Amino acid sequence: DGGITQSPKYLFRKEGQNVTLSCEQNLNHDAMYWYRQDPGQGLRLIYYSQIVNDFQKGDIAEGYSVSREKKESFPLTVTSAQKNPTAFYLCASSIGSGTQYFGPGTRLLVL
Amino acid sequence: GQQVMQIPQYQHVQEGEDFTTYCNSSTTLSNIQWYKQRPGGHPVFLIQLVKSGEVKKQKRLTFQFGEAKKNSSLHITATQTTDVGTYFCARSNFGNEKLTFGTGTRLTIIP
Numbered sequence: 172d173g174g175i176t177q178s179p180k181y182l183f184r185k186e187g188q189n190v191t192l193s194c195e196q197n198l199n200h201d202a203m204y205w206y207r208q209d210p211g212q213g214l215r216l217i218y219y220s221q222i223v224n225d226f227q228k229g230d231i232a233e234g235y236s237v238s239r240e241k242k243e244s245f246p247l248t249v250t251s252a253q254k255n256p257t258a259f260y261l262c263a264s265s266i267g268s269g270t271q272y273f274g275p276g277t278r279l280l281v282l
Numbered sequence: 283g284q285q286v287m288q289i290p291q292y293q294h295v296q297e298g299e300d301f302t303t304y305c306n307s308s309t310t311l312s313n314i315q316w317y318k319q320r321p322g323g324h325p326v327f328l329i330q331l332v333k334s335g336e337v338k339k340q341k342r343l344t345f346q347f348g349e350a351k352k353n354s355s356l357h358i359t360a361t362q363t364t365d366v367g368t369y370f371c372a373r374s375n376f377g378n379e380k381l382t383f384g385t386g387t388r389l390t391i392i393p
Contacts, residue, residue: 192333202379204380204381206383211288211385211388212385212386213383213384214325214370214383214386216367216380216381216382219379219380221335229380238325261325263325265379268313268374268375268379268381269330269380270315270318270327270330271315271325271327271372272327273324273326274324275323275324276324
């Protein structure tokens, strides 16, 4: 059963805490992406990776970090430097500049 | 930046009425993609348009790409409650796989 998975579905962060969101795909896609979506808003690109061991900042990378050690995995860490982290986080993957396939998302809430 | 403007931001229609959302760019687009996001869900790819003046249909949905490749539209004929959601256009950027999403049009249906 191919696809892209994200975990957890909901995540709570305390002040000053780093949290990591998981994104895994078994579609054999080279490119992976992280987006942030605020209520009633569009998608803003945080980071993207076109190939293993390489990634680039998107439009709102400050306060976030990523790694791409394996083709299948692209975890996102929301650091304590991100002062307003409450949002819906979406991971996606693609072959080249074609269709992007999205995971179900993780909702991050700050306690 | 290479933004895409999408209008309207919101649209409320009576069930059975038609709906159209427009996507506009100040620069020529290599291609345009359309996605649908149901409430609480994740974006799902609908279609990609590449050729100038291209028109594609999916049942009640009609997608158009402008002759100058600077604008695109999505038209839904005789809306149904299953059409509820936010429709996003997205442009690709020359040289990499990154997409820039429009702001989206949220469609609500009055039964």
